[in-house]
Amino acid sequence: MKNRIDELVNLLNEANYNYYVLDKPTITDQEYDKYLRELIDLEERYPDLKREDSPSIRVGGEVIDSFNKIVHEIPMLSLSNVFNEEEILDFNQRVVKEAGEQEYVAELKIDGLSVSLLYEKGKLVRAATRGDGVTGEDITHNVKTIKSIPLTLKEPLDIEVRGEIYMSKKSFEKINQEKAKNNEELFANPRNAAAGSIRQLDSSIAAKRGLDSFLYHLPNAAKYGITTHYDALMFLKKLGFVVNPNIRKVKTVQELLEFIEYWTDKRDTLPYEIDGIVIKVNDLNNQERLGFTAKYPKWATAYKFPAQLVLTKLKDIIFSVGRTGQVTPNAVLEPVILMGSTISAATLHNEDYVKENDFRIGDIVAIKKAGDVIPEVVESIVERRTGDEIPFVMTKTCPICHSNLVRKESESAYYCVNPNCDAKRIEGLIHFVSRDAMNIEGFGDKIVEDFYNRGYLKYFSDYYILGNVKRELKELEGFGEKSISNLLDSIEDSKKRSLENLLFALGIRYVGKKTAKLLAMHYQTMDNLLNTDYDELVNIPDIGDAIAKSVEDTIHDNDFLKEIDLLKSHGLNMTYLGKKVNSNVMFADKTFVLTGSLSKLSRDEASLEIENRGGKTTSSVTKKTDVVIVGDKPGSKYDKAISLGITVWNEDEFINNLGM
Numbered sequence: 001m002k003n004r005i006d007e008l009v010n011l012l013n014e015a016n017y018n019y020y021v022l023d024k025p026t027i028t029d030q031e032y033d034k035y036l037r038e039l040i041d042l043e044e045r046y047p048d049l050k051r052e053d054s055p056s057i058r059v060g061g062e063v064i065d066s067f068n069k070i071v072h073e074i075p076m077l078s079l080s081n082v083f084n085e086e087e088i089l090d091f092n093q094r095v096v097k098e099a100g101e102q103e104y105v106a107e108l109k110i111d112g113l114s115v116s117l118l119y120e121k122g123k124l125v126r127a128a129t130r131g132d133g134v135t136g137e138d139i140t141h142n143v144k145t146i147k148s149i150p151l152t153l154k155e156p157l158d159i160e161v162r163g164e165i166y167m168s169k170k171s172f173e174k175i176n177q178e179k180a181k182n183n184e185e186l187f188a189n190p191r192n193a194a195a196g197s198i199r200q201l202d203s204s205i206a207a208k209r210g211l212d213s214f215l216y217h218l219p220n221a222a223k224y225g226i227t228t229h230y231d232a233l234m235f236l237k238k239l240g241f242v243v244n245p246n247i248r249k250v251k252t253v254q255e256l257l258e259f260i261e262y263w264t265d266k267r268d269t270l271p272y273e274i275d276g277i278v279i280k281v282n283d284l285n286n287q288e289r290l291g292f293t294a295k296y297p298k299w300a301t302a303y304k305f306p307a308q309l310v311l312t313k314l315k316d317i318i319f320s321v322g323r324t325g326q327v328t329p330n331a332v333l334e335p336v337i338l339m340g341s342t343i344s345a346a347t348l349h350n351e352d353y354v355k356e357n358d359f360r361i362g363d364i365v366a367i368k369k370a371g372d373v374i375p376e377v378v379e380s381i382v383e384r385r386t387g388d389e390i391p392f393v394m395t396k397t398c399p400i401c402h403s404n405l406v407r408k409e410s411e412s413a414y415y416c417v418n419p420n421c422d423a424k425r426i427e428g429l430i431h432f433v434s435r436d437a438m439n440i441e442g443f444g445d446k447i448v449e450d451f452y453n454r455g456y457l458k459y460f461s462d463y464y465i466l467g468n469v470k471r472e473l474k475e476l477e478g479f480g481e482k483s484i485s486n487l488l489d490s491i492e493d494s495k496k497r498s499l500e501n502l503l504f505a506l507g508i509r510y511v512g513k514k515t516a517k518l519l520a521m522h523y524q525t526m527d528n529l530l531n532t533d534y535d536e537l538v539n540i541p542d543i544g545d546a547i548a549k550s551v552e553d554t555i556h557d558n559d560f561l562k563e564i565d566l567l568k569s570h571g572l573n574m575t576y577l578g579k580k581v582n583s584n585v586m587f588a589d590k591t592f593v594l595t596g597s598l599s600k601l602s603r604d605e606a607s608l609e610i611e612n613r614g615g616k617t618t619s620s621v622t623k624k625t626d627v628v629i630v631g632d633k634p635g636s637k638y639d640k641a642i643s644l645g646i647t648v649w650n651e652d653e654f655i656n657n658l659g660m
Contacts, residue, residue, distance in 0.1 A: 001042060002046075002049050002428040004042065004612050005049050005051070006051070007051075008038060009051050009055065011027075012032065012035055012039065012055040013055060014026070015027050015032055016055065016147055016148075016150075017150070017240055020148040020242050021237060021241065021242050021243075035058065037054055040059075049574070052152075052154035054151075054568075059145070059204065059207050060141075060203035060205070060206060060207030060208075062144075063143040063202045063362070064201050066201070066494060067199070069136075070135065071135050072116060072128070072131075072133070072134060072136060073160075074160075075133050075399035076162065077133055077292065077295065077297060078130075078133065078296065079297070079300055080293075080300075081276075081301065081302050081304050082273075082302070082303050082304070083304055083306070087300075088257065090425065092253050093482065094288065094298070096600045097635055097636050098289065098290055098637075099281070099289050099290055099297075099299075099633075099635075100286075100287040103250070103282040104232075104250050104281060104282060105248070105249055106250055106251075106256055107247045107276045107278045107280070108247075108263060108277065109274055109276035109277055110164040110166050110244070110274055112165050112166030112272075113129065113164065113191070113195050114129065114162065114163070115127055115139070115143065115163055115164065115165050115198075116129075117149065117162070118135065118160050119158065119161075120156055121157070121158065121419045122155060122156035124151050125151070126138065127144075129141035130436075137199075138190060142197070142199075142200060143198070143302050143472045145206050146206075146209035147210050148212055149242075149393065150240040150241065151574070153239045155239060156242045157224075157239070159198070159218075159239075160218075160220070161215050161217070161219075161241060162215050162218075162586055163211070163214050163217065164213065165194055165198055165211055165547065166190065166211070166213070166214070166232065166273070167194040167211055168212055170506065171210030172187065172193050174476055175187065175193060175209060177489070188341045188342060190273050193209070194209075197209035202262055203347060212242075212272070213241075214242055214244045214276075215236045215241040215242060215243055216243070216244070216519065217235070218235065219525075221235070221494055223278060226284065227281055227283070227284055229280050229281070229284060229287070230247070230249055230282055239404040263277060264306075267305065269592075274306060275304060276302050276304040276305050277302070277303045277452075278301075278303075278407060280300040287300075288597065288602075289596070289597045289633070291603035293619050298619075310367060310368075311364055311365070311367075311381065312333050312334045312336040312343075312365065312367060313334040313365070314331055314333060314363045314364075315585070317329050317331060317348065317354070318330050318333075318399070319395050319399040320399070321398060321421060322427050323424060323510055324424075325417060325421065326413045327405055327415065328413075329350070329351065329354055330348060331345060331365070331377050332344070333367065336367070337367055338367060338368070338369060343367060346367060346376055347376070350413050350414075351414065352412040353412075354392045355392065357379060357380065357381075360380065360389035360390055360391050360392060361389060361392070362385075362386075362389035363380040363384075363385065364381040364384040365377050366378050366381065399417065399423075400421055400422050400423035401422065401423070403416060403418040403421070412473060413634075422452070426449050429448050429457055429463075431507055431580070432460050432506075432507070433494075434505075436504060437499055437501055438463075438501055439497065439501070440463065441487075441490045442487040442490055443487075450476075454472075456469050456472075457472075460563060461570060463491055464495075464567070464572070466487070466488065470484060471490070495572045497633040498573065499520040499524075499525070499573070499574060499576040499577070500513075500517040500519070500576065500578075502567075502572065503516035505528075508551060508553075509554075510546055510550045511551065515542070515543070515547060517578075518543065520576040520578070521578065526568075527574050529551075530564070532551075532570075534552045541616060549655070581628040584613035587610055587613035587615035588614035588615065591617075591618055591624055591627075592610050592616070592617045592618075592629060593621050593625050593627075593637055593641075594628075595631070595638055596631030596633050596635065596638070597631045598629075598631040598654075600651065600655060601655075606654070621640040621646065623644060625644075625646050626646070627646070627647045628647070628648050629650075630649070630650055630651075
C-alpha cells in the first residue's frame with residue numbers, strides 16, 4: 001500500500017504544480033478528484049502511511065484554539081505609495097540620484113493579504129500574516145489547504161518566501177451566493193473574504209473558500225546566488241511557487257508608464273482584483289545600497305490606481321464622537337457599490353470641509369475611495385439639485401451627552417469636553433485594546449460597547465477585573481467557557497506589554513504610536529514620566545509645544561493618576577522593555593543621515609545602533625542634521641553635507657565612535 005500511496009501523492013502533487021505553476025493541466029478535474037478520493041480512502045485505512053506533503057491536507061480539518069504570535073526575523077515592511085505620473089518620476093529621480101539609472105520590475109499589486117512562508121528542508125513548516133510588520137499570526141493550518149502553495153518544494157531548501165493570498169472574483173461570487181441563500185451577511189469584497197477565510201480556527205472552512213496565492217519576494221536572495229529580483233521570481237517559480245505571469249522588466253520610465261497605463265485600462269479583465277502596480281529596482285545590490293526608511297524600502301513603491309468615482313444620494317449628515325472627544329460629521333449615503341464594496345457611509349472630516357464643498361442633505365454626490373481604501377465624499381453635483389436640499393449646520397452640542405461643544409483655536413474641529421461622555425469612554429476603551437496599543441484579542445467594537453452598556457467596563461482598569469463577572473459573561477450570547485478563557489488569557493498577557501504600548505493605549509492627546517515610543521525610550525518608566533514637566537518635555541527632540549502641553553496636563557490630572565495607580569495594582573508593566581539607550585556624547589540628541597553602502601552593518605542595524613546611543617536618523621540632509629555617515633558611493637547627500645558644513649564620518653569613524 002505504501003507504494004500506491006506514494007504514487008498517488010506524487011501524481012497529485014505534480015498535477016498541482018502543472019496546473020497552478022505552469023498553467024498546463026495534465027489531468028482532468030474528474031481524474032484529480034478520483035485519485036484524491038482513492039488516496040483519502042487509503043490514508044484512512046493506513047493512517048501510519050500518510051505523508052506530510054499529502055494533497056489530502058488540502059481539504060482541511062485541523063482546528064486550533066487561537067492564533068499564535070510569530071516574530072518575523074526580517075520585518076515585513078509595507079510600501080510607500082505614488083498616485084500619479086509626477087510622483088513616479090520623483091521616485092525614479094530619487095533612485096537615480098542615489099544609485100544611478102536602474103532597470104525596474106513592474107508587478108500587478110494583488111488586492112489580498114500578505115503572507116510569509118517558511119520551509120525547512122523543502123517542507124512547509126510555518127505560514128504567518130504580516131501583522132504589524134514585526135509580529136504576525138500563525139496561519140499554517142489554513143495555508144496548507146491552499147492548493148497553489150506547495151507543501152514540498154522541488155528542492156530540499158531552508159527558505160523563507162513572501163507573497164499574497166487572495167480570493168478570485170469567481171470564488172468570491174460563489175461564496176456570497178451561498179451566504180445569500182443562508183440569509184448570512186455578505187462579504188464586502190474579495191480581500192475581506194480572503195482575510196476572513198484565512199483567520200478561521202477550523203481549516204476545513206478555509207479549504208472550502210477557494211483561496212489562491214502569488215509569491216513575489218525572496219528576502220535573502222543573495223544566499224542562493226541570485227543577483228536580481230526578476231531572477232528571484234524565476235527561482236521561486238522553479239521551486240514550485242505560483243508567480244504572477246504579468247510581470248515585466250522595464251529599462252526606462254516611459255516603458256513603466258506604458259505598463260501602468262495598459263493595466264489601468266485592463267484591470268477589470270483579470271480574474272482577481274488588483275489595486276495598483278508595484279515598482280521594484282531589479283538589481284539586488286542596488287536595493288541594498290538604497291536601503292530603507294523607518295517604514296518603507298527606498299528601492300520600491302506602489303502606484304495606486306486612480307480612485308473610481310460613483311454617484312449616490314447624501315441622505316443625511318449625522319455626528320459621531322471619537323475617543324479624544326472630537327465630533328465629526330458623517331455622510332449617510334444611499335448604498336452604492338464602489339470598487340467591490342457596498343458603501344453607505346463616509347466621513348465628512350469637519351465643519352470647514354463640509355462648508356467649503358457646500359454639501360447639502362439631499363444632494364447627489366460623487367464618492368471615491370481614498371487610496372482605494374477609505375470612502376470619501378468629494379463633490380456635490382450642483383446641477384442635479386432640485387431646491388429641496390437642506391444646507392449643513394454644524395451641531396453645537398454633543399450628539400451623545402448633549403453638553404456644549406468647544407472649537408479649539410487654530411483647529412477646524414469641535415470637541416466634547418465632558419469627561420463622562422459615554423461615546424468618548426467607549427471609543428477610548430476600544431482604542432485601549434487595539435493592536436498597536438495593549439493588543440487584547442477578542443474585543444470587537446460591539447463587544448466593548450455592550451460590556452460598557454452592561455456596566456462591566458467604564459475605565460481602562462476594568463478590563464483587568466472582568467474575571468470577577470465571569471459567571472455573568474457566560475450568560476451572554478456567543479460567550480462559552482473557551483471563549484471567555486481565551487479573552488481572560490489575552491487580558492492577562494497584555495500586562496506584559498512595554499511602556500510605549502500603554503502610553504499609546506491611554507489615549508493622551510497628540511501622543512501617537514511613534515511619540516509614545518519616544519517618551520518610553522526617554523523616560524524608561526511611568527514614574528519617571530509622571531515626574532517630568534513641560535520644560536523638560538519640550539526639550540526632547542521631536543516633542544513640540546502641543547505634545548508637551550498635552551502630556552503635562554494629563555500627568556497632573558487626578559483621574560489619570562488614579563487610573564495609573566489602579567493599573568499598577570493589577571500588575572501591568574510600567575517599564576520600557578526595548579533595548580536600553582546607552583547615552584553616548586557622540587550620539588545623544590543628535591540627528592544622523594546615512595548615505596552610501598556600508599560594508600560592516602546594514603542600514604537598519606546602523607540606525608538601531610544610533611538610536612541605542614540616544615541619537616536618531618532621518619533620510620534628508622538639512623541644516624538641523626548633525627552628522628552625515630558616508631559609505632561607498634554616497635551620492636548627493638554627501639555633497640549637500642559638505643556645502644552646509646555638516647560633520648561627515650566615514651564608515652571606519654562611525655564604527656570607532658560606536659565603540660565596536
